[in-house]
Amino acid sequence: EVLANQIAAGEVVERPASVVKELAENSIDAKASRIDILVEDAGLKQIRIIDDGIGIESEDVEMAFKRHATSKILSREDLFKINTLGFRGEALPSISSVADVVMKTATKGKPGTLLHIKGGQKEELKSTQSREGTEITVNNLFYNTPARLKYVKTNATELSKISDIVNRLALSHTNIAFSLSNNGKTIFQSAGNNNLQQTIGAIYGIKVAREMLSFTGETGAFKISGYTSLPKVTRAAKKAISILINGRYVKNFALSKAIIEGYGSKLMVGRYPITVLNIELDPLYVDVNVHPTKQEVRISDEDVLAKLIADTIYARISEENL
Ligand code: ADP
Ligand code: MG
Secondary structure, eight states, X not given: OHHHHHHHHHHHXXXXXXXXXXXXXXXXXXXXXXXXXXXXXXXXXXEEEEEOSOOOOGXXXXXXXXXXXXXXXXXXXXXXXXXXSOOSSXXXXXXXXXXXXXXXXXXXXXXXXXXXXXXXXXXXXXXXXXOSXXXXXXXXXXXXXXXXXXXXXXXXXXXXXXXHHHHXXXXXXXXXXXXXXXXXXXXXXXXXXXXXXXXXXXXXXXXXXXXXXXXXXXXXXXXXXXXXXXXXSEESSGGGEEEEETTEEEBOHHHHHHHHHHTGGGSOTTOEEOEEEEEEOOGGGEXXXXXXXXXXXXXXXXXXXXXXXXXXXXHHHHHTTO
16 A cells, blocks of 8 residues: 555556645645645655645544545546546655654544654644645655656746746635745735736735736637736746636647747747736537646637637737737
């Protein structure tokens, strides 16, 4: 069992950022309205995630760390239909097989539970005083899998990957207040007030966000909306472009290209606009035949959607006479 979990961990838990992603997604699934992410040494020493979600019943806590013990049984096809991010039931068993994990959780009006698992072995299970929600602390990630540790990059790189994950989650869940700190220093904070432009401001700066152009567009099957930066406000990194399909962060080369095309010759080669593009579509249009932890998706009638995006952004920029 421990070995199976460590093998699964190889797939699910690549680095500190993947732990942050899995745990924060669990908090989102638990309907948290606030998620605080505190890391030490870019997550290699410690990752602590505190949410105000629904918590886990004391009798279910141990089960949550067993393989495939998901409470969210779904098919891949359901991915873009429903409001849950987890579905494999692998994150907690995987993470706790390669780290020293303590979970404190409580449901409304009930005493809390503390479970300590180290390297897949239960160290302690007891009831404890805790407010509603879940706090999970992951210490010494990969302490027992040195081969994994070798793939981990510098703290600066790992921290920027964590930061990217948290930014994406904040952009796709503007109703949740996120915070991220490293060694006690706050790196990011979103208000959770459903304001996308303000969330963009928390990531890219208030001034950039204020100057962004909002856009909307529609064809038969697709509806798009979002914000995109002035042609002079660009980044050298592709990740400046965020694409959300039905509220889920995805990667799609053709659609990113369509955004850039919308700028025509106004964009310098090799520069990327800061864009948050929301796409609403019938989930049947999403080809989910791709690995679930990868964010790449294919879409039916992708060329129609790409044209809508390019045309909408082109029109918006022309309108401003930029
Ligand atoms: P999955 O998310 O795919 O179901 P996980 O291993 O990530 O699998 O989590 C296992 C289960 O533990 C979840 O289905 C959920 O019931 C519970 N759980 C995990 N994290 C939280 C949390 N922060 N709040 C409430 N329940 C949680
Ligand atoms: Mg999960």
